[in-house]
Amino acid sequence: MIPEWRARNQCRSHLGVLLGVLTILLNCVPVTAKAHNVSLFAWVEENKVITQSKFSGGRLAKNARIEVYNASGEKLLEGRTDDQGQFAFTPPRPEALRIVLLAGSGHRGEWRVAAEEFGSAGSAERPASSEAGASPPPPAAAAPPQVPHAPTAAELQALIEGSLEKKLAPIRRQLAQLAQRPSLQDIIGGLGYIMGLVGLGAYLQSRRKSG
């Protein structure tokens, strides 16, 4: 057998070299980033729910099954994504939805749509009467004498929510994509955890040896 001290010294230096080489090697392969999961993102546009499905690395999940459930777990509808990885549907009622993507080979993604996201047109109709009564009268009181068709408070709210929704949709999409991408901190943190565990293991073993 190789002398222990020599083996240990060599081990240390050569493992360092190997780590360096591995790192360089890994960096050479084109990195398209992101984790290996399949991600599903959905947003609401005027009562219509649009879903976008993507594999890690940015590849679109085409012809993947989408299932839509309501809050109580009933399956409302299902469909398949198109060539753009998208699937759009109009839910029977504006309510909280759970959308599940099944992309085959054990890939599964999930996205929840909250009931509030249907704010613009769907739910605005129902609270309209109560809101019109409860909201302060100034616009209504000031408008009638000048313009015959002044928008009521409810109409105004619907308009504002509608345009806000349109402006916010792409931002929401970006946020979801950002959340999916592992950051440099994640990677370095993970390596740190591994080193820490090795240290812990070495400590435990050295205690067992001496004790």
Place this chain on the structure above:
Amino acid sequence: MHISEGVLSGPVLLTGGALAAAGTAVGLKKLDYERLPRAGLLAAAFFVASLVHVPIGPASVHLILNGIVGLMLGWGAFPAIVVALVLQGVLFQYGGLTTLGVNTLIMAAPAVVCYYLFGPLVHRRRPVAIAAAFACGFASTLLGAGVAGAALMFTEENFLEVTLLLISTHVPIMVIEGLITVFCVAFLLKVQPELLPGFKMTLDEAATGKDIHDT
């Protein structure tokens, strides 16, 4: 090669978890003081390799490196891969904690199998060693697809269909894994052959080693 949460049924998850726990226990027993840093290094390589996507072929797949992990660690591949998978799950939302056992089995079991299949061959003549290294990287991914197919068999379509799909999407990765393993083995044979399994020194080396040690 990672199975997401919510895909597999309870019994499959439990079976996978039990087998992975057993493998990890064996691996931890065999991880002595000398092998511990090596296991950490390979766990780190495995952890980072999953971020390297290879945009060839129909699906987006990434490096796994379980072949070289198995070759250098043997049963120690289980604890190394468990740790890396936990971190990938927590930090990259990749796989999942309930599927940890099954995913460990998918990647660590082939690593151990390859250790026994190809480990004894890497110290043979050079062409044999290179071929064995390539086969090791290739087969570790291939076998992984087989285990994943077996796990999915109970919930999705039929075994052959799923497995063939997994294998066909992973062909580019298998070749790349094979090449990386060849590279690593060739490098190790040159600088640190005792890191590879089945290392026996020639009489000369043993003699000189003993001399140095004695003096």
